[in-house]
Amino acid sequence: MNNPTNGSPAGSLASLGNVHFIGVGGVGMSAVARIMVARGVPVSGSDAKDLPVMADLSAQGARIAVGYSAANLGDARTVVAGSAIRDDNPELAAAREAGLPVLHRSEALAATMGEDTVVTIAGTHGKSTTTSMVTVLLQGAGLDPSFAIGANVPALGVNAASGTSDIFVAEADESDGSFLNYRPRIAVVTNVEADHLDHYGTAEAVYESFDRFTALLPAGGLLVACADDAGARALAERTRSRGNTRVLLYGTSEDADVLLHDDGPGSVAVSIPEGRFSLALQVPGRHNALNAAAAFAVALELGVDPAAAAAALGGFSGAARRFELKGEARGVRVFDDYAHHPTEVRAALTAARSVAAGHKVHVLFQPHLFSRTREFAREFAAALDLADTALVLDIYPAREDPIPGVTSQLITGHMAGGGRLAAAGEAVALIADAAREGDIVLTAGAGDVTAYGPRIVEALRG
Known part of the structure; x- marks a missing residue:
């Protein structure tokens, strides 16, 4: 579900009453919850997993639950639902049945701005x-x-x-x-x-x-x-x-x-x-x-x-997943970047070139969304060709169902000699084997490719 809001205006912060966040562990949701707590709003929240930020919110006074249940709503007068929350979520269903306003994260944040x-x-x-x-x-x-x-x-x-x-x-x-x-x-x-x-x-x-x-x-x-x-x-x-x-x-x-x-x-x-x-x-x-x-x-x-x-x-030393250094081993520095659009990939690889100072750049890229891959396959290929080695993982689907005929091969089919598909099980070893002292390794994409950076560092150490 892309937008859970029922169209109700957010109103002023005071008018929201007790606010319950469904999916409170998300980076954007937790941000709004944190500000509301600091501004004196009674806040509760839940998420499917027990994430570190939830302990922070609890320590600040929010009532936090792990797992979804209609009972978690408590005495909430307003509900904020994350964009990944589906219509059959028991808390969202209960909120709508009770006629509670259901806000998009941005509507809740706008209310805090006063x-x-x-x-x-x-x-x-x-x-x-x-x-x-x-x-x-x-x-x-x-x-x-x-x-x-x-x-x-x-x-x-x-x-x-x-x-x-x-x-x-x-x-x-x-x-x-x-x-x-x-x-x-x-x-x-x-x-x-x-x-x-x-x-x-x-x-x-x-x-x-x-x-x-x-x-x-x-x-x-x-x-x-x-x-x-x-x-x-x-x-x-x-x-x-x-x-x-x-x-x-x-x-x-x-x-x-x-x-x-x-x-x-x-x-x-x-x-x-x-x-x-x-x-x-x-x-x-x-x-x-x-x-x-x-x-x-x-x-x-x-x-x-x-x-x-x-x-x-x-x-300013950088933001998480924005050309973030994940580690160094054997003289190879491994960075991670959220780049998931051709312009972002090009910018990240250009930055990697400036840091590599004459050494090689190796990128492990994970396309994000079938629709984006279909629309920008040629542009992704051109951007990835800036690297000396470019390995492309399968598409990270996120919120989308597969589109027939749309695979990572749409990108690699347009790439020059340094680019190829890589299965998840072989990607770490291939990148580690290609990298030499002074080289830069970049993992790029908005999906779970971020987890590969530390594994590449460990492979280099091994």
């Missing part, structure tokens, strides 16, 4: 990283924003918190259209490409949803858009033509308001009318330099001194 100054970060790629950068930057500059991020962030310790300032920074997910539930004053759009066509149907519908997103900005609100991305630039031009929203461009294009200078690791800076400011980034890749420029632009809008903003970006 009258805060809301900064939302949207885009086909880079949302979690950019949201994390904005949050780390603001904290480093002496502010204490509330935040909700779709990934764990080592520099923050958690993926969500209720801060003491009136600023709320949130990742805004376009995959199911739920980013339209927020009311931002500042909206960042990192890029706009066709994706999630299982939900939208056409590329045009994706673009139209971003138009609706920027239309949510109030008079005098600000759109921060990437000048280097054709989709984001076109969105900025359409938004500017409406006349009631300010637009700020960032990137390497000469007309960017925040001009990025990226000459490789250690040589990243931004220029604004006040001067040029060096960015001491810990994360590699042009895409991360662009994300940093976006975070810098948001900080300026919120009144942060440019020098302080630039310095604070040095505190």
Whole structure:
């Protein structure tokens, strides 16, 4: 079930009463629950498995259960259901039978924002990283924003918190259209490409949803858009033509308001009318330099001194599953990345090339969704050809049923000599055997391929 909401408005935080989360162990669900608990809302929740975050929520005062049962609803007045929760879930069925409002995660998060100054970060790629950068930057500059991020962030310790300032920074997910539930004053759009066509149907519908997103900005609100991305630039031009929203461009294009200078690791800076400011980034890749420029632009809008903003970006060490180092053995570093769109795979492999510094790059890629594989097989192949060795696992189905004729061979059939299919049982050994001292190994995809990184490190040690 993609969207469990029954269409009821979220209302104010106080109007929700006791809130029960079905699937509370999910990264996005736990983020909202954590903020609600911190803001004094009575919270309960359940999940099929006993996940570490559930113990954290319990310690904060939430009533948490393992396993699903209608009795878990207790005295809940509002229910929040995760996107993976099916209609036959006993708690969801009981909530609907009782006539309780059933909210999407984004509706519940919107209710927690209240009258805060809301900064939302949207885009086909880079949302979690950019949201994390904005949050780390603001904290480093002496502010204490509330935040909700779709990934764990080592520099923050958690993926969500209720801060003491009136600023709320949130990742805004376009995959199911739920980013339209927020009311931002500042909206960042990192890029706009066709994706999630299982939900939208056409590329045009994706673009139209971003138009609706920027239309949510109030008079005098600000759109921060990437000048280097054709989709984001076109969105900025359409938004500017409406006349009631300010637009700020960032990137390497000469007309960017925040001009990025990226000459490789250690040589990243931004220029604004006040001067040029060096960015001491810990994360590699042009895409991360662009994300940093976006975070810098948001900080300026919120009144942060440019020098302080630039310095604070040095505190960002990355987000979970975003070019995350999983280990090193025999002089081979193994990274993991959530990349599941051709543009993301290309960006991750380009970053890997810069880190490899002349050595080889080996990638183990797991396609995510049959529909995405069907739509972008050629583009995935072209991106994976950037690696010296590219092994492709079977498709991770996630929420989809198989589509006849759609397999990982659609990708490997378009690849050059370094690419081939790999069975799950042989992939670790093949990658470990190919890697030599100084090489980089990357596991990539939104499925369970993330579990292969530690196994590759162990194989290298063996």
